[in-house]
Each structure stands twice: as C-alpha cells, then as structure tokens.
Amino acid sequence: MSLCVVLLHTGVMGFLGSAVRRVFSAVRSPLSPLCRTSTRSYSSELTKEKSVPYEKTLKQEDGASSGPTKPLPRSADAVVIGGGSLGCQTIYHLAKMGMTNVVLLERDRLTAGTTWHTAGLLWQLRPSDVEVELLAHTRNVISKDLEEETGLHTGWIQNGGLFIASNKQRLDEYKRLMSLGKVYGIESHVLSPAETKDLYPLMNVDDLYGTLYVPKDGTMDPAGTCTTLTRAATARGATVIENCPVTGIQVRADDIGVKRVKAVETQHGTIETPCVVNCAGVWATKLGEMAGVKVPLIAMHHAYVVTERIEGIQNMPNVRDHDASVYLRLQGDALSVGGYERNPIFWDEVSDKFAFSLFDLDWDVFMQHIEGAVNRVPALEQTGIKSTVCGPESFTADHKPLMGEAPEVRGFFLGCGFNSAGMMLGGGCGRELAHWIIHGRPEKDMYGYDIRRFHNSLTDNKRWIRERSHESYAKNYSVVFPFDEPLASRNMRKDPFHQVLTEQGCMFQERHGWERPGWFNKEGPVAIKNECLSCRHSVAVFDMSYFGKFYLTGPDAKKAADWLFTADVNKKPGTTVYTCMLNKRGGSEADLTVSRLEPGAANLPLAPESNGDAYYLAIGGGVAEHNWNHIRTVLQDQGFRCQLTDHSEDMGMISIQGPKSREVLQEVLDTDLSNEAFSFSSHKVVNAAGHQVRAMRLSFVGELGWELHIPKDSCLPVYRAVMAAGAKHGIINSGYRAIDSLSIEKGYRHWHADLRPDDTPLEAGLAFTCKLKSSIPFQGRDMLEKQKKEGLKRRIVCFTTDEKVPMFGLEAIYRNGVPVGHLRRADYGFYIDKTIGYGYIRNPDGGVVSADFIKSGEFTLERMGVVYKAKAHLKSPFDPENKRVKGIYD
Secondary structure: OOOHHHHHOHHHHHHHHHHHHHHHHOOOOOOOOOOOOOOOOEOOOOOOHHHOOOOOOOOOHHHOOOOOOOOOOOEOOEEEEOOOHHHHHHHHHHHHOOOOOEEEEOOOOOOOOOHHHOOOEEOOOOOOHHHHHHHHHHHHHHHHHHHHHHOOOOOOEOOOEEEEEOOHHHHHHHHHHHHHHHHOOOOOEEEOHHHHHHHOOOOOOOOOOEEEEEOOOEEOOHHHHHHHHHHHHHHOOOEEEOOOOEEEEEEEEOOOOOEEEEEEEEOOEEEEOOOEEEOOHHHHHHHHHHHOOOOOEEEEEEEEEEEOOOOOOOOOOEEEEHHHOEEEEEEOOEEEEEOOOOOOOEOOOOOOOOOOOOEOOOHHHHHHHHHHHHHHOHHHHHOOEEEEEEEEEEEEOOOOOEEEEOOOOEOEEEEEOOOOOHHHHHHHHHHHHHHHHHHOOOOOOOOOOEHHHOOOOOOOOHHHHHHHHHHHHHOOOOOOOOOOOOOOOOOOEOOOOHHHHHHOOEEEEEEOOEEEEEEEOOOOOOOHHHHHHHHHHOOEEEEOOOOEEEEEEOOOHHHHHHHHEOOOOOOOOOEEEEEEEEOOOOOEEEEEEEEEOOOEOOEOOOEOOEOOOOEEEEEOHHHHHHHHHHHHHHHHHHOOOOEEEEOOOOEEEEEEEOOOHHHHHHOOEOOOOOOOOOOOOEEEEEEEOOEEEEEEOOOOOOOOEEEEEEEHHHHHHHHHHHHHHHHHHOOEEEOHHHHHHHHHHHOOOOEOOOEOOOOOOOOOOOHHHOOOOOOOOOOOHHHHHHHHHHOOOEEEEEEEEOOOOOOOOOOEEEEOOEEEEEEEEEEEEOOOOEEEEEEEEEOOOOOOOOHHHHHOOOEEEEEOOEEEEEEEEOOOOOOOOOOHHHOOOO
8 A cells, every 4th residue: 555645645745844755755666556536535345465564364355255154053141242352352251251152243254343453552551540450451361361271372572662751741641650550560661861762772862851661561463362362262162253244133121121132133043142242343333223222432544554664673662652642563673653633534434344444544634643753763754654554443432441231221231432442451351341241240440431431411412422532532642631621512411500600710620411610710820729728717619510319219219228228328217328339249339328208299309209218319420320320220130119210400409518607508598507406417308598408417528518409490599598698708619629629638538539349338448338237238248248357458548748749649659668559539638738648558468457557557659750758547637536517616
C-alpha cells in the first residue's frame, strides 16, 4: 500500500512542509489497488497480504464461505460471540475456571474484525490500580501461562516501553505512575534526556524534559495470541466455531416477567443457552439490538503506518510520546507509527461484510502523527513507508470498556468497547468477565467498566455517545488532571436549582449526565477553602439534587430490606439508617441512607402508597444507576415481591450544614429542631415556607445539619427562604469539591473511592453498619463472619502529612520502608490544615493488620518519587468523638 494519494494531494503537501515531505520521498512501491484520490472512503475488499503488519493472520482464503468449521451443539452453558482478543480470552478463562460446555462463534475467521490489525502494545502502568492489575494478568497469560499450557509461543516480545515527557506536568504524571508501580513491584525508571539517548540512540532528546522507562513492557501478536488461547480453551473442552454469523438472539420472559437469554440463532442452527457474551467489537451494537440491549459505543477509523527498515532500531523499546499524540511500536527492524487525532473519522455505516479489511487512510487527519514521529526519531525523515493500516475500532463515551450483565436482559453479558486497548486489557478483562458469568460478580472492582455505570437515559442517546466518545478519543493522550471535566454534550440532566446557581457563579461538574455544583467562583479564584471553613464555622448550603431517590414497597419489602442492607433498617418509622449493600463475596456494592416510612396513602413524590413496610433510599447520584440495578437483580434472584420506584428527577435536595444550620432552618421549617424533638438520624415530612418537604437530620460533612428533600416545583421557593433566613449568618453556597474535602477530613467514606466492591465493610472501618450481633441474615453475611473470625488481612487507614503538598490518590504507602499499599483518595483538610489521605494497607508477611501493626509502624507516602513522613490515624483526626453532628460545639 503506497502513499501516492498524498503525493498527489497538494493541500496535504502544503501541510507537510519540506522536512516531513521527505518522509514520503522514499516510498518506492507503485500505485496499489487501494490507493484512491478520494478521502474518507473505505475498501471492503479483503486486504492484500503485503499490507498486513504481521507475518501471519488467521485468515484462510480457501474456506472463507464454506459454512461453519464445526457442527453446532444443541445447547451450551454460554455462547461467546466474536473471535477477537476479548472473545478468545473470555472462552479461555471460562474453560480454565471449569465452565467447559461453552462455544465461541465467529462470523468469519478469528481476529477478522478489529483484532488482526491492532498495534498489540502492552504498557504495564496506567493511572488506576485496577487497570495495573488487569494489565499484569494479561502479561502473565501472554508471556508465561499459555506457553506452559500449550507449548506454543504467543509472539510476545519484551522490548520495554518508554513514555516521553516534553514538559514538567507530563513528567509529574509519569512519576505518579512510577510511585504506584512500586506498590505492584513493576520496575520503572525516570530517565534524563541524556540517559534516554543512551537507551534509544536514534531518538531526538533536545526538547525532552525526561522519560519513564518500563523494561518489562512489550508487544503482543494478535494472531499468535488468539491461536494459542483457542487451542488452550479447546483442550479443556470448549468449542470454537468459525464462519458462523449470528442472525438472532432469543429472549424469553420468566414467571415474574424478567427477560432472560434463551438461545442464539444462526443460519446453520440454534444453540440453546442461558448466557450470551457480546465480544463483537465494532459490531456489538447490532448484536445488542437482536436482544433488545443498548450498547453505547461508536466505530471510528484508527490508523498507523509501517515503515521500511530502519538501521539501528532493532530491540528498541516501544515509545509513547503523549504530547505529540504519537506512538512508535517496534516492528522487527521497522516502526509502526500511530496515535489519536483531534478530528477522528466516524464509521457510521458499519458493514457486516467487513472482514480482514481496511479503510483508505485520510492523510489530512493522520499527518499530525507523522510530524511528531519525525521530530522524535529523525531517521524517519529518510525512511519509506511500507504499508498503511486504517481499520475500525470501537470507542465509548468515557474511553472505558463496556462489561458485565446488561440491565435489560439477564444472561446477556458485554465484553466490548475497548477503545483500541482490547489486546492489552483482554487477559485481565477476560478473566473478570468469566468470573462474572460463573459467580455473578467479578473478583476485582470493575465498576469503571460496568455497563451499569451509565444512566439508562444516556445509553441510547446517539448524540451523547458520539460527542463524548469523540472528546474521549481526542483527549486520550492528554495530561490526566485530577479535576478535569468533559466539555462535550453537557447539560443533559439539570436539577431545578441549575439556573439560580449558575447566576451565583457555580462551576458545574458532570456525573453521568447530571450537572452538579463543583464550586462557586463569582469573585476571584476558586474558593473551596472559603466554602469549607464557612461550613465548619457558620453555615453552608449544598445542592445535592442529583442524588438517586428510590422507594422500596410491596408485600416482601421488609424481607428484601433485611436481605439487601447490612444495617438493621427496621427501626420505628421516622428513622434514617446509614448502611451498605454487599455482593455475595461480602464486597460493598453501595453505601446509602434508608429511611423507614409510615404506611399510608400516596403523597408523591414525598411518600408512596403503602399499607405495610416502605422505605426511602437516598443514594449518591453518580452511582444511582448501579444501585438501582444491584437492588433489582437481588430482588429477582431472591424472588421477593417488591416494587422499586425511581423518583430521582421528581425531587430536588439541598443540605444545610454547619453550627448555625439549626438557627437558619428554625425560621423556615414549622417544626421543633431541638435535639429532643428532632434527633440525629431521623426524618419528618414538614412545611418549609409553605411547601411540604421531607427533612432528614443527617450530615455528609461532619456538622450539625439537615437535608431537605423537596418536590420539584417547590425547590426554588424553599431555597430562597433558606438563603433569606441564612443571610444574617453569612450563609453561602458550596459545591462538591468542598464536600470532598470536608468528608475526607471527617473520615466519611465515598463509594468507589474509599469503598469499592472489592472492599468489605469490616476492612473499610464500617463494621458499625453491619447487624452481625443480630441473627438477621443478609447478603454477604457469611463472608463477613468468616473475615471477622480470621482477622483482617487489609484495612483502611487515615494518613496526614505536615508537608504542604497536593495529593490526589494512588500515592504509595510505606511502613518501615516497605510498600504496603497506596492511597485511594486524598485531599486537603482546611480545618485541620493538613493533607489527608485514606488507603488500604496489608501486612507484607500476609498476617493480620491489627491496631498494633498500625501504631508500631513508621509510615511514609511517596508522591511522584519523593517520600514524605506521614502519621497514621486509627480515628479521624477531626472531631473523633462525633460531637459536632450531635450539635455539641465546645
């Protein structure tokens, strides 16, 4: 495949400039059949072998249309659809975990969709502890496990990885990765420009700030990997069938109306199965439609070019130059050059006939990578290009994969949308997906990949998917700033306070479509410190309307509440309880408040109709969809006769917190707010400025305060009354940045930061939420009892440091100089005037992490390669006796 198109395209030539133009002067091949003068078109013909960047693919011309390669079984425990990286990894791990009556169906040949043309890079360090673990598993499978099982080499090459930093911010980002890597034993080194030149003599280092070198990164071969995976899976009893397109998925409703997978249809027969795994990549949306499942991904062109031979490039590490948005992958004695463009091309008409096929490369779009590559490796200026590879890849709104059981249909699992990282994440994700299918939950915290993270109003919103996926693609190589917010497709879901808060200088954060207040910036710089200290010393109001607000009612509501919630929520009506919900392994799927309601007639949205037990659930808005699906799944699995109803958008919610909150609200509410009349953890329906609201005495910041849950139409009048009453006390609006700081200062947990599905409440310091002293069974109780008996092998610890340095999470924790964990969350506590972090620590000997183990250790925190002394706390350093929430201010 030649670059003749470019040489004929005067606009592109003008863009290249004289230096880059010489890159193409060495292109010697004649016009190839795929060279066209039009741009943004694609060829759906099978690609010629010379254009394929690997020595082999799994394509076999002679059997391409001769029907399935094996007879279809009548039934299977699971059917995996799609023979790319994820499909092959999933069936391998299913078989390895003992589910051997499984089938993989591939419409063409293995790897024919997007896997065959992938770059195959594996970088071990990512800004996420879970992703580091997933990548480590992929590396083990590819480099060691498969070869031991099959005697076959997968094509793994350990040539190392080099991250390029041309500014301080980028090198700081890499230093954070290095510190996290130490916790996991991943060798990495920050190199100076001179040291980088010694390692990679062909590199231009004149404009470098430094680099991060990871010696055990490497390169995978898609064909070799998928061949070996399927050999290993079939040796354990799995069946792999090629040339067998899926034409339909049968779904049935069970006795209680729950939709479940029944069978997979093909032109060559039907396979009865309770479980389908959608690993169809770019084609996953069409497969989802067959079962009535929304798959929010979009296809885009993703490209790289392969150079001619470069003398001296052999054995060099793979390079990622994020600031130039380019990667350089070692390809024997040549390089593959690719990256992420700011203006990617969408593939809107996804073709089912597209197998081992490529698009024509649009040089107007791709040229930015060539410029960056020539700058980084000047030898490219004199090097020809052997082939161009531009194929489809699937991308998602947050640049994270789509995994787990679809909310619409039980037994329909997703393993798609991998944003061109399917090879390197495939091993870890294939294992988690197999565990999910067999045991109902993954082993690791996969919430960031779980399809249930997206609100149901977004998963079929084509504009949102397209715009947000475009932004995520374009920003893939951008510096990861801790409080970055997306720009695309904003204001999808707004609460009743949005306009009035905007007028008062609110800067919003976006969480799954909701706009929530981040901070207020009307005059001067970001005023998070002022918001925090106003709350601590006087009074602040927080708009928390984006919270999920659900009612649980019905004949089995009490049974369901007992089973779902770790705490005993069956106190007298008028009581509110903070509780967790667990998975079967004792991990925390949620933390929330549950309020027991009086039975009675409906007064919606403030109260549902109920002649028995009824509960009001208030849940952090970003995770509300996850909670909704968790509860619904448990109700289905247990057969409870209950109704779960969602009133999230029917009500707003403001939280008034601080020492003066009682004085402010006493002017607004028509009820006695004294400790005796309105105790902590209780709730009432009351009048606020003439409007009915549900008032709850709760705090998420560690102060005296109340939440007001307000019907939509009453939100603004109540808010204005609160602000008017608070004016003489200096009341101010505050946002979630302040909540983050205030809550970590108090030691309150944030779900999915301090508390995840792989953390138990005992490890998280939330044993008080568990009714272990009662005899009431609840999901996960057996695991907690076992853990309590054996002792905690890991537990959360609070750390403070006197150094005024910003920390954000992922900093390494050392005890007596030995890494024992990393911070999950960190922030600045303005009241105690210290940096605070929370992280889980382990005993390096594998023993129990006792209070003595914590007290007797000397702790340090490593941030970007620099070590700081830290103090470990068994209790929150702020108000450890919980006086302030009780209204006791000495």
